[in-house]
Amino acid sequence: MLPDAKLSGALRYWAERWQGVLLSLVVVVATLWLALSGQLGLYIHPRYFVFTIVMAVIGLVLVGAGFARRRSFEVERTGRVATALTGVGVVLLVIMGVAMVVVPPTTLTSATATQREVNSGGLGTEDDADQAAALIGTGDFEQLSVREWVSLLAQSSDPGFYADKTAQVTGFVTPDTKDSENVFYVARFVVTCCAVDAQPIGVPVYLPGWQSEYEIDDWVQVTGRFDPSVSAAASDPLAITPVEILPVDQPKDPYVY
Amino acid sequence: MVLAVFVVRALSPAFVNDQLSDFQLPDRVQDTLTLAMSVIIESVPFVFLGILLSAVVQVWLPHGVLARHLPRNPILRRASISLLGMFFPVCECGNVPLARGFMVGGFTVSESITFLLAAPILNPITIITTHQAFGWDGHILVARLVGGFLIANVVGWLFSKHPDPQSLLTTRFAAACAVGSTSGHDHAHARESRFSQTTEIFIRETSVIMPALFIGSAVAALTQVFVPRSVLLALGSNPVWSVLAMMALAFIVAVCSNVDAFFVLSFGSTFLPGGIVAFLVFGALIDVKMLALMRTTFTSRTLVQITVVVGLMSAALGLLVNYVA
Known part of the structure; x- marks a missing residue:
């Protein structure tokens, strides 16, 4: 297999198997942690607190099940441009996901x-x-x-x-x-x-x-x-x-x- | 893994003025992140709910039962299909796999296009959130519902006149159909528990929707922080430009239809109601993310045709609201 094809396959596999579950995990953790530390109000109106927390808990259950699940699926082979785009997308998503969990929450500023x-x-x-x-x-x-x-x-x-x-x-x-x-x-x-x-x-x-x-x-x-x-x-x-x-x-x- | 992410969050600085950290991003970067996070945290519960409901429907409803119980007359049939969204309250991203499943289950191409264009607007979550955001102000809710219904049915009617509907689909759709029909109906999955099928749907849907949501939120936040409000204000009060500017914005930001009313709310004081309506109608049906999703099923040529017709009709609707209402 050419390196290109390998990379493309790995990226497609990652995108289809882990992307959704991991991004959901990041959002669920960020939401629940904000709720526990009383800072959810920095992002959303209090009227959505209950709904958001309930859905986050349900999401956590599904994320757990998603990690545990064994899946088999065909990975489509894509061209060079599509691979590059997927790569850029994955890097962007990783940056955003990490930022969501690491950067301290804060209010909007004067800017x-x-x-x-x-x-x-x-x-x-x-x-x-x-x-x-x-x-x-x-x-x-x-x-x-x-x-x-x-x-x-x-x-x-x-x-x-x-x-x-x-x-x-x-x-x-x-x-x-x-x-x-x-x-x-x-x-x-x-x-x-x-x-x-x-x-x-x-x-x-x-x-x-x-x-x-x-x-x-x-x-x-x-x-x-x-x-x-x-x-x-x-x-x-x-x-x-x-x-x-x-x-x-x-x-x-x-x-x- | 789940624990690890919790630990990272718990160990990271909790507050900006935390003694442990003099960590401070530049204001604009910080605000971009705050805005993107707020869109994500606000939308994800709705996305999860949509996936759950779609899972319930896919796991519980017998295969093909819908196609058999609809009216025979093509126009009435499409009209009832455009109301199906009331029972499948997922956002537009979730509708794509559903529409593919429908086609496998006996819907014609034009019928599934009608569903795809009507369901994002004519569904209970979108109606509730649009009402929460705007109430009955400036007829925005009514214009959105009526406009969405008309556009979906006109586009569906146009494509029903096509001599060779199969040519509207990608050649790979045969393979894609196979993927679509794994929505809990094929034999390999039939013996699985309902929870297990739900997990499969959750993984598959989130892997499509979550990246689109993250990128969409980031672009939305960047536009909010870096495009000066005065540029938008200048465009917003002109009856024609407000409509075109909001359609362009809708195309770029790609917010899901069941939360886009909240997004556009902050523009409510800046833009004329027609611009808001054009955003809410056009953006719900067509945007960067939707085209990418729909390209899995339809040829580029078909998508260009759909985009042009939907765009023209949304613009006409927006102008109508601005000049008449």
Whole structure:
């Protein structure tokens, strides 16, 4: 047999016998481990937790049976191009499979927040607005999160409305792309289904030279009142003038659902 | 082996800020991985469910029973075949071996093409997930279901006019048929336990679907991270370009039809509803991965014809939604 044909045969055999079982194993292990360590929420919405975990356990049983099973099948011989493509595919899959099991899980970063444009969508307007209005009614403004302030700001930019209200919000730092010198957002990602649909939302904070004190992606708690933005270039008409900015740990649920 | 992978995961750094590791990938690489993983972790339970249901159906249903119980009139027959997906709720990748099995079991070529094009959309999982993602917003769900039904039946009707249907198939399909008919029906497997047959189906289906899912997720994540949203925004608000751009995206990302509604949700605020509908209809039927799978059964010429007709009809549907609805 020519070396080419041997390689082609080995690759085809690997692809048909082990590829599916091994990739399933990687996904099942990653899923169950994330669930056990309480980090599944970094990837999918909590409403899918039960379904995902149940299917992962069933998958584990089938993967086990798949390893144990003896199979006999014919391996098709393929041409040089097909062999090369299969080879590239196998290498790619191995890299992804290993990365899935080895790389520490984490949240999306500011790179994605900037790329997707903060506050360009992601809030179901009516429910959020009702919730925000109800919380405003209690008079305890520090209860309002980034999400509620963003939906209030979307409805009204009248400075009078915000004059007597002190906000206290927690999120990660991401620059306002239109005036990154003076304004940053205290931002969160809103997740509807899984991290793929994460939409960044954020409350603008006016603090010239903030980049010398805070790094992008740092988690902070900002306290202050909304004033008309001093920056003419900023994306939003209002911004928090911070009274206090505290560095905080990333919360256990970094996304907003 | 199973234990070994668990141990590797448990010993690897658990958190980014872990004392043990100053390990940090560049932001964009990290985000690409996070996005790809989230698509995979979200889709795999649905893929497993699809494989299980298809196994249940293949292991329990007597061979050829379906072909005998359908209406005789060709148009009614294809219309009922296009609703078969309601009982075979697998994603489009799982439908390919099923459609091959149908052909072995007495379906004509045009009938199995109808099934192949209708089942990814007209099935309960796709309907539920599309509804979860979009509700009744902008008639997206209705347009998807009606569009999918019409396209599948028109394409099926066109191919039923073909003078020599066998020439639509690859010459190797005779051999492939033999593979297709091992779906629990041949004699060697007949004596095996149901669990054993299910395992065989699981191995075979995952070896086709999982690689496609991994590559599809990686391409999807890369597009998300590296194609600036402003490019898409510029295209998204134009009635014609939004449709074409979303069809191109659907072709490249190759997300399974039972979860693609979630994928496209993040574009919901960027693109006009017609673009979303074109994505949900075209992408469910035709994409990089599907063409590769279908090439096992049909000639390239047939696939080009199917792609062109489905593409034109999806685009027309998208434009209709943008301009009329």
